[in-house]
Amino acid sequence: MxxxxxxxxxxxxxxxxFWNHPEWNNYFETQLKNTESFSTEQIDELHRYFNIETARVYFESDADSNLFNRFYENxxxxxxxxxxxxxxxxxLSWFLTSILENSQGDVVAIWAKPKKLYRYEIDAEEERQAFERNFVECGGSLAYLEWNECDDEYGTYQPDWEAIQEAEIDDHEFDEMIMDRADRTTICLMAWLECAKSKTIPKGYVLVPSEPTDRQRHALAELLHSTNDHLAIYKALVATAQW
Structure with missing residues (x-):
């Protein structure tokens, strides 16, 4: 497909x-026949067909204690x-595809996001440092925040509780404010990284001028007299592009 x-x-x-994305639901009805268990190959094909990656968030670990008790106890x-x-x-690109109760009785939300067709090469750490400089210059504050590094570029800012304790700040409203600041700063950074990626050339591609340069025209003239190999001509034009 x-x-x-x-x-x-x-x-x-x-x-x-509960809810199912209409197209998601149609795929399960027509392609998977609403079976309750799927092979790794079937899940891979689902991801390929929709060009997505997915992740699950469970009610049990995500809902607050009041909602948890109301559902599981009452x-x-x-x-x-x-x-x-x-x-x-x-x-920010995650979106819901389903909220369901599975065969084990777990309530789960399934999120999806588009799979990048290309691998974009950026230095996440370098971009984060550039973001922080710009953020502070524009009036933002990183006071009492620390960066929590994850396995990928999507780390988070978190309250620096040790620094807050050392400053002898014991105020519930301050704690709420600094947690909100951490969340908002993380969101700003994620938007910065997405903008950085949009300006990056995908791996395996190059940037060439919209019109041939004089150097390219000269190379083309010479090649047309010596070869009919279109691939060689193309590669030579790319190699002689003036950046």
Missing amino acids: DIKQLKPAVVERNQYG QEYGAVLEWQPSKPDQD
Whole structure:
């Protein structure tokens, strides 16, 4: 099957709080016949077909204690309806594909985001340092924040509780403010990184002028007299591009 890029849809949950993306639901009905277990190959094909990667967020670990108790102790499905699932990380491109109760009784939100067709080469650490310089110059504050490095570029800013303790700040409102600042600063950084990627040339590609340069025209004239190899001509034009 050809790739059909999955895109966000309006989330309209039922009375129990569950929902399926229409195209996602159609794929399961027509291609997987609504079976409850899938092979690794079937999941890989699902990801390939929709050009996405997915992640799960579980009600059990994501919902607050009130919603957790209402659902698991009192069997109130209204608690699921009130649950607003968190995104898997700070990447803004995540969108919901399903909120369901699986065969094990777990309530889970399935998130998806478009899979990058190209690998973009940026230095995440260098970009973060540039972001912080710009952020402070524009009036932002990184006071009492620390960077929490993850396995990928999507780390997060967190309150520097040790620095706060050393400053002898013991104020609940301050704690709430600094946690909110950490979240907002992380979101700003993620937007900065996405902009940096949009300006980056995908690996395996090069930047060439929209019109041939004099150097390219000269090289082309010489090549047309010596070869009919179109690939060689193309490579020579790329190699002689003036940046």
